[in-house]
Amino acid sequence: MTDRRGMASAVVSGMAAAGVGWYAATRTWREVVRDRPFPLPDEVVAQTGGAIAPWAVPAALVALAAAVALVATGGVARRVVTVVWAAAGLASAAAGVVGVVEAPGVWPAVVAGAGVAVVVVAGWAWRRHRDWPGMSARYDAPGRRDAGPADPADPAALWDALDRGGDPTRPT
Structure with missing residues (x-):
């Protein structure tokens, strides 16, 4: 794989993983039913991933920005970007794990998987950044x-x- 193609693959796959994590963090993870006095019906409140794990959306956005910043940096700055990228992926994965524990479902698992994918791509960028x-x-x-x-x-x-x-x- 050529250097440009490898870098493009890392950027696109990192952006895709971060985008999927962002989307999944904005979906409804849990519905809470609140009792209200008679004659009012019970209230159903939808809680998104951002309500359950407040850092899920910002972590995905940081991962998305880091994928773009990888192109604009070089040398030591690129290495710092890959560290920030990996940290955002870890934070996103942690948000997904918290979501799986508190509100088992598909979307928290998707956030966790997207976070792990971001960490993998950031690790690849860490290893290959000198060639790009x-x-x-x-x-x-x-x-x-x-x-x-x-x-x-x-x-x-x-x-x-x-x-x-x-x-x-x-x-x-």
């Missing part, structure tokens, strides 16, 4: 090449200083 390309420097500002002070009275000189990568507002 970083962002292109194509649109970075050029270095300061002879970008001496420009004459503020000459608009053309100001534009030329910008073209050379200089900041005409700062004296050198």
Whole structure:
């Protein structure tokens, strides 16, 4: 698998796992019936994963953001992103486990599985991140090449200083 394809696979699978975890955390995990005085009918309250495990949705969103940040970082920053990504996956898996204990059902198990998938993908990214390309420097500002002070009275000189990568507002 090429480096770009491996990174794309990690990003897409990480985003998919985080997205599934996010969706499952917003579904109804449990319905609670509350008695009300006669003649009122009993009240049925639907509790989502966010009500049972309040960190489930934020953990999924952090995992989603970390998948995107993997593309924008490199080196030490990419390693930090993979650690944050794995931590978000662990938090999501923990939310699913809490949900399975408190409100057994399909959606808590899906959240737990999605969290485990995020951890696996983050581990893969941790191991392979050095092989993956970083962002292109194509649109970075050029270095300061002879970008001496420009004459503020000459608009053309100001534009030329910008073209050379200089900041005409700062004296050198």
